Amino acid sequence: MTTATAGRDAGAELVAEGGEWRSPLYADALQQFGRAADALGLDDESRVRLREPRRSLTVNFGVRMDDGIVRSFTGYRVQHTLTMGPTKGGFRYAPHVSLGECAALAMSMTWKCALLRLPYGGAKGGVRCDPSALSVAELERVTRRYATELAPLVGPDTDVPAPDVGTGAREMGWFMDTISQRLGRPVPSVVTGKPVELGGTAARHAATGLGVVDVIDALLERRGEPLSGCRVVVQGLGNVGAVAAQRLAELGALVVGVSDVDGGLARATGIDVRAVLRWKAAHGGVDGFPHADPVARDAVLELPCDVLVPAAVERQIVAGNAERLACRIVVEAANGPTTAEADAILAERGIEVVPDVLANAGGVAASYFEWVMGQQHYSWDPDELRRRLREQLRTATAEVIAAAERLCCDLRTAAVASAVEHVARAGLSRGLHP
Ligand SMILES: NC(=O)C1=CN([C@@H]2O[C@H](COP(=O)(O)OP(=O)(O)OC[C@H]3O[C@@H](n4cnc5c(N)ncnc54)[C@H](O)[C@@H]3O)[C@@H](O)[C@H]2O)C=CC1
Numbered sequence: 001m002t003t004a005t006a007g008r009d010a011g012a013e014l015v016a017e018g019g020e021w022r023s024p025l026y027a028d029a030l031q032q033f034g035r036a037a038d039a040l041g042l043d044d045e046s047r048v049r050l051r052e053p054r055r056s057l058t059v060n061f062g063v064r065m066d067d068g069i070v071r072s073f074t075g076y077r078v079q080h081t082l083t084m085g086p087t088k089g090g091f092r093y094a095p096h097v098s099l100g101e102c103a104a105l106a107m108s109m110t111w112k113c114a115l116l117r118l119p120y121g122g123a124k125g126g127v128r129c130d131p132s133a134l135s136v137a138e139l140e141r142v143t144r145r146y147a148t149e150l151a152p153l154v155g156p157d158t159d160v161p162a163p164d165v166g167t168g169a170r171e172m173g174w175f176m177d178t179i180s181q182r183l184g185r186p187v188p189s190v191v192t193g194k195p196v197e198l199g200g201t202a203a204r205h206a207a208t209g210l211g212v213v214d215v216i217d218a219l220l221e222r223r224g225e226p227l228s229g230c231r232v233v234v235q236g237l238g239n240v241g242a243v244a245a246q247r248l249a250e251l252g253a254l255v256v257g258v259s260d261v262d263g264g265l266a267r268a269t270g271i272d273v274r275a276v277l278r279w280k281a282a283h284g285g286v287d288g289f290p291h292a293d294p295v296a297r298d299a300v301l302e303l304p305c306d307v308l309v310p311a312a313v314e315r316q317i318v319a320g321n322a323e324r325l326a327c328r329i330v331v332e333a334a335n336g337p338t339t340a341e342a343d344a345i346l347a348e349r350g351i352e353v354v355p356d357v358l359a360n361a362g363g364v365a366a367s368y369f370e371w372v373m374g375q376q377h378y379s380w381d382p383d384e385l386r387r388r389l390r391e392q393l394r395t396a397t398a399e400v401i402a403a404a405e406r407l408c409c410d411l412r413t414a415a416v417a418s419a420v421e422h423v424a425r426a427g428l429s430r431g432l433h434p
């Protein structure tokens with residue numbers, strides 16, 4: 001074997017394993033894409049183009065801490081597809097953030113946007129840090145520096161970030177201000193999920209969690225089952241999980257288990273979600289809540305229920321616990337909570353999985369409306385926006401179920417296949433592969 005051939009083989013091997021973006025989450029994303037591409041009979045050129053991101057940026061920057069020491073941070077932004085419009089996706093602050101994680105989540109954003117027919121490609125970013133260990137002033141300096149590093153990439157017509165794990169409206173306000181200062185004019189549409197007084201919409205904060213409930217409702221309706229009385233477990237009580245749990249309880253579901261990063265709670269007759277959220281706000285976590293039984297954090301996933309809603313972080317349902325899940329349906333409010341191995345076990349056990357790209361798409365759908373409002377300098381009533389979101393998610397749910405029947409596959413493969421088909425067509429319409 002010549003050196004040149006050996007080099008090429010080594011490169012091909014690297015690409016097969018995920019290339020520069022290699023990570024467990026990216027491996028899962030590639031498997032999901034591969035299954036969808038097979039179901040569609042997608043051509044090889046489109047497969048090659050879509051399995052890797054178009055652009056990725058890694059930045060290292062120093063930030064002065066409150067004690068005067070300069071600490072170094074690493075941040076990322078990955079843009080998966082540039083075919084249909086600007087790229088869209090949140091940025092996160094968490095200790096495990098990596099290039100591979102952002103690449104996987106950027107790919108998933110492409111499918112999510114395409115499934116809802118939003119005119120975007122997918123992106124994701126983040127800074128590796130523990131936000132709970134930083135003061136507000138430190139978080140502001142990290143966000144402003146991250147925004148400066150990303151300035152050449154982001155803009156209303158190029159790449160539009162939004163909140164994700166560990167970030168929210170406050171960080172979006174700082175991000176928007178930093179970009180606006182650089183350009184010498186306000187640029188509200190450079191981010192979505194920003195404070196209402198900066199052009200955000202009151203509908204965005206709750207949109208992801210409410211959307212999760214809309215999808216559960218639409219699915220149960222098609223199965224002829226009422227949501228009222230349905231037993232639900234919600235893992236993670238952050239932006240998404242807290243809203244979803246509260247709305248589920250309002251609609252009459254029995255929330256029989258909840259958890260956050262520090263612990264879990266169970267009560268077979270239903271937990272008072274509002275009371276737990278008040279307790280969490282006062283005590284920093286669910287631990288110690290007196291009106292439910294304490295359970296180990298990860299054991300919450302295994303509580304008997306009808307619908308399990310993982311709404312925390314990725315890779316929570318794994319080969320090691322998939323056998324013990326005691327639910328009928330998993331609704332992925334979080335991104336990537338089920339590994340590929342666990343997916344296969346759940347399918348074998350007849351547990352239906354509603355994939356993240358459908359279940360949590362309410363967030364980016366609300367972001368789209370916020371972005372359009374910003375571009376048009378026009379404001380919609382949040383109630384009208386909420387009504388449109390609900391319709392959009394119900395339509396997408398029906399489409400995914402129909403695609404699963406047509407392609408004889410699971411809901412995840414159907415959702416990704418429907419999205420991939422749209423993206424591949426868009427690429428061909430431009431006279432090139434995407
Ligand atoms: N914020 C948004 O609009 C959107 C978020 N998502 C996804 O939803 C998920 C949650 O995001 P957010 O609610 O925004 O984050 P967040 O940072 O507001 O909340 C995360 C919650 O998960 C809990 N948590 C972390 N690890 C846990 C574990 N091992 N077990 C139990 N709880 C744990 C934390 O205590 C916290 O309550 C993420 O996967 C995110 O990518 C998806 C679409 C949009």
Ligand SMILES: O=C(O)CCC(=O)C(=O)O
Nearest residue numbers: 089090162164363364367
């Ligand atoms: O609102 C957005 O633009 C993106 C939200 C997001 O990051 C996600 O859906 O995972």
